[in-house]
Amino acid sequence: MGDYSYDLPEDRIAKYPLEKRDDSKLLIYHDGNISDDRFYNLSGFVPSNSFMVFNNTKVVPARLFFKKPTGAVIEVFCLEPVSPSDYARAFASTVECSWNVVIGNAKRWNGGELDFLCDSSHKSACNLNLRAVLIKKQPNNGSVVKFKWDTGVSFSEVLDICGRIPIPPYLNRDTEPIDYIRYQTVYSKIKGSVAAPTAGLHFTDKVLDDLKDKGVKCDNICLHVGAGTFVPVKSEYISDHKMHTEPFSVTRQFLCDLSSLKDGEKVIAVGTTSMRCLESLYFLGVRCLEGADPSAVLQWEPYGRDYDYSMKESISAIVDYMDKNKIDNFTARTGIIIVPAYRFHVVDILITNFHQPQSTLLLLIAAFTGGKSWKKIYRYALDNDFRFLSYGDSSILFRS
Numbered sequence: 001m002g003d004y005s006y007d008l009p010e011d012r013i014a015k016y017p018l019e020k021r022d023d024s025k026l027l028i029y030h031d032g033n034i035s036d037d038r039f040y041n042l043s044g045f046v047p048s049n050s051f052m053v054f055n056n057t058k059v060v061p062a063r064l065f066f067k068k069p070t071g072a073v074i075e076v077f078c079l080e081p082v083s084p085s086d087y088a089r090a091f092a093s094t095v096e097c098s099w100n101v102v103i104g105n106a107k108r109w110n111g112g113e114l115d116f117l118c119d120s121s122h123k124s125a126c127n128l129n130l131r132a133v134l135i136k137k138q139p140n141n142g143s144v145v146k147f148k149w150d151t152g153v154s155f156s157e158v159l160d161i162c163g164r165i166p167i168p169p170y171l172n173r174d175t176e177p178i179d180y181i182r183y184q185t186v187y188s189k190i191k192g193s194v195a196a197p198t199a200g201l202h203f204t205d206k207v208l209d210d211l212k213d214k215g216v217k218c219d220n221i222c223l224h225v226g227a228g229t230f231v232p233v234k235s236e237y238i239s240d241h242k243m244h245t246e247p248f249s250v251t252r253q254f255l256c257d258l259s260s261l262k263d264g265e266k267v268i269a270v271g272t273t274s275m276r277c278l279e280s281l282y283f284l285g286v287r288c289l290e291g292a293d294p295s296a297v298l299q300w301e302p303y304g305r306d307y308d309y310s311m312k313e314s315i316s317a318i319v320d321y322m323d324k325n326k327i328d329n330f331t332a333r334t335g336i337i338i339v340p341a342y343r344f345h346v347v348d349i350l351i352t353n354f355h356q357p358q359s360t361l362l363l364l365i366a367a368f369t370g371g372k373s374w375k376k377i378y379r380y381a382l383d384n385d386f387r388f389l390s391y392g393d394s395s396i397l398f399r400s
Helices: 039-045 087-092 123-128 155-162 177-182 198-202 205-213 252-259 272-289 311-325 360-369 373-383
Strands: 025-030 033-038 051-055 057-059 063-067 073-083 096-104 113-116 131-136 143-148 190-193 217-223 246-251 267-270 329-334 349-353 394-398
Touching: 025 039, 025 373, 033 039, 033 373, 039 205, 039 394, 051 272, 063 113, 063 131, 073 087, 073 143, 087 155, 087 190, 113 123, 123 155, 198 349, 205 217, 217 252, 217 272, 246 252, 246 272, 252 272, 252 311, 252 329, 267 272, 272 311, 272 329, 272 349, 272 360, 311 329, 349 360, 360 373, 360 394, 373 394
Parallel strands: 025 394, 051 217, 051 267, 057 190, 267 349
Antiparallel strands: 025 033, 063 073, 073 096, 096 143, 113 131, 131 143, 217 246, 246 329, 349 394
């Protein structure tokens, strides 16, 4: 993994967003050439008649704090619903629900019921009488906690009242009021993520209108971003890294629009999460074509053989599968990892921020730009005062 690292000074990590979303810098990488501009001019670099795909997931205030009778504070970071397992049903629960969580200060909690940490100034939270019960405890992700509360409000409302937005750990600061607005895209819609699809943080209504005026088709997928997105590759070899899985969904109409693109029309992924979903759809379509279960893509599935189906054949096969099973929304999970040697089947252009050293996201950039081009891109960004990571600047990368 040493080949996919670089020196990122602490002062280059953007700790706060800019005053205006679209005032961020934009690096343009096309045919080996690099230039820069401002994000509000994005439409000038996007081909007309292209198909731009956004991830409309919404970040939930998933960090909850509880107290023990001894005074110890226990953080419970909600990752994914267990019972009910469906996000919509879990958020709609009005009495109790269980979640996969990460527990902070876990050594101090070995069982029993904890009360939510609130004071008299947080009356609405205190009135909920929120409690947490430890169902299963594991060292890493995989602990399960049941939440119980009074008053009959939904768990979605419970989180809105009691929870904190889980900003990235590398910001090294507490959540502040600005994060509730700016660590969320303007087009966010479906609750479920514990990390923002940060490439979308630069978009404004004006930028979106400019794209539509140019003839760019815009549509959404929904992939709920998990905390695994922040996990660095610690193993010496990429093959030893365990990739996290994430759930996503797309509509039948989206798939029809994707499969009907004409030759020369480009697919643009806004962010690595959109990229991950789009490329996963190809392999799920292959599963449909070959009579296999299209419910998940495994981490190394793209690398075991050659795939000669066209994108149109693959995506059309999912539509046929949906029609056969009389479903309008296609849901699946992806554990795909995109590393150098990956063959792209769907995405032509990627809009993305600048990522951490030795991360799976940097591996994806290396795969997309080819060879050692990522080093040239990141050196340019470092030499030209670009801001890095979630609240940092942006880039538009054209596939080699």
